[in-house]
Amino acid sequence: MSKPIDLNNGISLIDIYDLGLPKRTGSYVIHDEELTVVETSASPSVPYLLEGLKQLGLKPEDIRHIIVTHIHLDHAGGVGLFLESCPNATVHVHPRGKRHLADPSKLIQGARAVYGEKFDKLFDPIVPVPEERLQEHEDGSQLTLKDRELTFYDSPGHAKHHFSIHESKSNSIFTGDTIGVYYPDLLEFDEELVLPSTSPNQFDPEAMLDSLSRIERLEVDAINFGHFGQSTTPELVYKQMREWLPRFLEVSEAALVEQKSADLEEQTEAVKSALFKLVSDHLDQLGVPHEHKVYQFINMDVDVCALGIVDYIAKVKS
Structure with a gap:
């Protein structure tokens, strides 16, 4: 190890x-x-x-x-x-x-x-x-x-x-999953990528952004993520979360509109595909090859994120 x-x-x-x-x-x-x-x-x-x-x-x-x-x-x-x-x-x-x-x-x-x-x-x-x-x-x-x-x-x-x-x-904060997942393997591409973690079954985007704002007001010098590592650029973390979270919801809602007659499993798979494409398109722009080890994490994370977003949207519409 x-x-x-x-x-x-x-x-x-x-x-x-x-x-x-x-x-x-x-x-x-x-x-x-x-x-x-x-x-x-x-x-x-x-x-x-x-x-x-x-x-x-x-x-x-x-x-x-x-x-x-x-x-x-x-x-x-x-x-x-x-x-x-x-x-x-x-x-x-x-x-x-x-x-x-x-x-x-x-x-x-x-x-x-x-x-x-x-x-x-x-x-x-x-x-x-x-x-x-x-x-x-x-x-x-x-x-x-x-x-x-x-x-x-x-x-x-x-x-x-x-x-x-x-x-x-240290004036740092341990944030678990509240303000996202950090991917240190992408630092070799000069990229500090932070993506929302929208896992089921208590995902709430408004509460997530409220928590982010509260952490932001503490003016910390570093963020210690559960997955994985420390960022010493908190402002970049906040900016990415505010950009990625609405995009996650937007592409997910569009995927669900196209799959409105499908069953839950098919809907979740459609959202997962939409999220994966959104993130992989971004990584393509950075020149990250599809065989890079970061994709092992991206695949797992968008899978869980899709479950949470489908669950959230179903609750909102019910």
Whole structure:
């Protein structure tokens, strides 16, 4: 596995090889007397997280805080398993997500319905977090560490159980999926690409843009994405989100008009194709070859985005 990345100000990024892929999902380590980890990904990523900590010279029993931005399994599915190695840690979670970490039965049921036979390989095991080791954070609440302060901001749009966390020493923010997915492999083409993450079933574009505006008002110096890495050009991130999100909706609505008599599966496939063409046309303009590794991520992401947009449009029209 790759070495942890030093992001300065006592923050490191560990690549935890979600889905077995490099630069897909990351865990952030805040080096403080009260050692803190942000995001764990799914359980198959936990060995990579533990190895990353070892490479940093850190012991899991020294971790005091584990934070998950939201409870989607690619961010929090492994928190219960990871907690078994962290006897002195508390798990910090959005109020809407707390009960699902204590009793993940609904998360498991929902994921099995979507992923079927792939579930075990992707997510198993999903271990409950003991109630007494969970701490929820309301909007604006703070966690004071030894030499920095973490402030939790409710940030819906991607999910209602999502918060973003401002870190005072670096003046950066951990945004999970709220303001998009970052594709560091495109930096070789001098492109910082950020695309919206519109996954089902709580996607809300207006709430997403409201969350973006709220983060923008914090005037942070860097954005730490769940997928994957850090951008030190926040204004570019905000600009891209405001450009891509309406375009995602526009091409999706057009695709659905053409497929209005089709079933749900065909409608979703049509939206996925429209989103893929929109993004691939942009990458063509940058000179990114179609066999480039970034397309592995683009394919997965537009697939999930299509599901969320079709679900959202159906709700709006109902």
